[in-house]
Amino acid sequence: MLKKLLKKDLTATSRLFVPMLLVYVTASLIAKGLLELFISAEPETSGGGAISLLFILSAMYAAMFILYLFACILMTVIFIIYDFYKTMIKEESYLTHTLPVSSKQLLNSKMMIAFFWQCVTMLVTIVSVLMFMAGHINVEQIKEFFAPVFREIPHSYLILSAVSTVLSLICGTLTFFASMAIGHLNGKHPLITSIGVYTGIRIVMNVSSAVFTVFFFYNKLKYTISSASYANRHVTANIYVNYGNYIWNILSCLCTAALIVFFYWVTQYIFAKKINVE
Amino acid sequence: MTPVFECSHITKHYGAKAALSDINLTLEPGRIVGLLGPNGSGKTTLIKLAAGLLTSTSGTLTICGERIGPLTKSKVSYLPDKDYLSGWMSVSQVIDLFHDFYENFDRVKACEMLNRLQIDPEQKLKTLSKGNREKVILILTMSRSADLYLLDEPIGGVDPAARDYILQTILTNYNESGTILISTHLISDVERILDEAVFLKNGTVSIHSAVDDIRNQYQKSVDELFREVFAC
Numbered sequence: 001m002l003k004k005l006l007k008k009d010l011t012a013t014s015r016l017f018v019p020m021l022l023v024y025v026t027a028s029l030i031a032k033g034l035l036e037l038f039i040s041a042e043p044e045t046s047g048g049g050a051i052s053l054l055f056i057l058s059a060m061y062a063a064m065f066i067l068y069l070f071a072c073i074l075m076t077v078i079f080i081i082y083d084f085y086k087t088m089i090k091e092e093s094y095l096t097h098t099l100p101v102s103s104k105q106l107l108n109s110k111m112m113i114a115f116f117w118q119c120v121t122m123l124v125t126i127v128s129v130l131m132f133m134a135g136h137i138n139v140e141q142i143k144e145f146f147a148p149v150f151r152e153i154p155h156s157y158l159i160l161s162a163v164s165t166v167l168s169l170i171c172g173t174l175t176f177f178a179s180m181a182i183g184h185l186n187g188k189h190p191l192i193t194s195i196g197v198y199t200g201i202r203i204v205m206n207v208s209s210a211v212f213t214v215f216f217f218y219n220k221l222k223y224t225i226s227s228a229s230y231a232n233r234h235v236t237a238n239i240y241v242n243y244g245n246y247i248w249n250i251l252s253c254l255c256t257a258a259l260i261v262f263f264y265w266v267t268q269y270i271f272a273k274k275i276n277v278e
Numbered sequence: 279m280t281p282v283f284e285c286s287h288i289t290k291h292y293g294a295k296a297a298l299s300d301i302n303l304t305l306e307p308g309r310i311v312g313l314l315g316p317n318g319s320g321k322t323t324l325i326k327l328a329a330g331l332l333t334s335t336s337g338t339l340t341i342c343g344e345r346i347g348p349l350t351k352s353k354v355s356y357l358p359d360k361d362y363l364s365g366w367m368s369v370s371q372v373i374d375l376f377h378d379f380y381e382n383f384d385r386v387k388a389c390e391m392l393n394r395l396q397i398d399p400e401q402k403l404k405t406l407s408k409g410n411r412e413k414v415i416l417i418l419t420m421s422r423s424a425d426l427y428l429l430d431e432p433i434g435g436v437d438p439a440a441r442d443y444i445l446q447t448i449l450t451n452y453n454e455s456g457t458i459l460i461s462t463h464l465i466s467d468v469e470r471i472l473d474e475a476v477f478l479k480n481g482t483v484s485i486h487s488a489v490d491d492i493r494n495q496y497q498k499s500v501d502e503l504f505r506e507v508f509a510c
Contacts, residue, residue, distance in 0.1 A: 001348075001379075004378045004379060007378075008375060008378075011371075012364065015366060091360060091361065091362050092362055092363070092364060093331075093362075094331065094356075094358045094360065094362035095362045095363065097330060097331055098329050098330060098331065098351055098354070098356050099351065099379050100348045100349070100351040100352035100379060100380065101348055101351075101379075102347070102348050187292065273333060274333055275330070275331060275332065275333055276332060276333070277326065277331040277332065
């Protein structure tokens, strides 16, 4: 049944995401074209005025392109929320919640499709930026620039950072889902309630994160300062700083994972035991 | 024989308001049952509880002996009182969807009924008239060989000719070993097809009886009794 749900949700969301991404790819190609045109234009034959106009147009287009890049990222989130709200809470929920599937399967499908489109948007963005830079950036220069980074930072740390990014994406999506699930319990004003719940959750999460960060790094700084009194203070401090960041990352991942489990459970429980399609 | 629909002490509150109060109702297979009551009597609430769109405040409700869940949803064919399909889908896409999810969905029957209505399967739902959209939804519902059909106000807001079509479609396409529960306040139109009637008043069952028994006992038609029971 999950495969069927995935097919259904993918079909429904494709009509939102595919046009957005196609426009983005087209805009990227136009941006690239304008850039190449500007770079290849010869001032002697074209005249200074034409170059200035081309420069202005290219600069304007580049600004719009960057805005559209951020708009794409924002629209990805909006489309995910819109699809969930429409199919799980509004009129289409009559179809969704009468399908012979469990609430867990419904939620798993929504999460997987959301994650899929977030990854696709990220990939298209990266490819677009690389395409934009292609032909003007020396690959060897890039390798030389990043070499110290990869030399000094352990691979495990990079993997941990990647895991942290993935967990954050999933947690972000589930925060929206859980907020809407709680909001839908208020049959009269589900949207406003969902917004209020989301705002409340974010405030609590941000305050907790800030308190924990201050506590953690205060203790890290204390240790760093106190360890400076020893003869091999630089080595000790460096080791602690590196391990400190490691520990910080691991703790962050664990907290995010715990939040994922919590928000998943809340959303699934509400739709399984407290559903209120009015 | 396991009752197809059984609710025991079902209560549903919306805040302080009780939409349903201590409902006890059992329906046997193979019956056409009218769930009758004025607006706000709790008909839609009871039907949505059976469809799995609401959860009761207290009490138990089972379909074919099972609590509401994926298994009961595979046995229940639900026709809501609102349009719930995505406008961007074509008729054939919706048929594919139903065929995918419901094992008891008869695609051939659905296509035949659509052909008779001259509805193009490739047409998008949003381009259909309201009446045709409702007919498509009805066809999808009645093309399933379900154990329980929950029809919420199927003839509300339609013209008399359409009402006849709807009732005819219901009668000629349902699984005869299953049960139909029709909620309506247009009694005179449905009375002729009903086996049983359940009167719902202020969230409680005031009468549950076979239609013939009602006529014998009260010497009135169901419609006349309804007007008397629910007189303002």
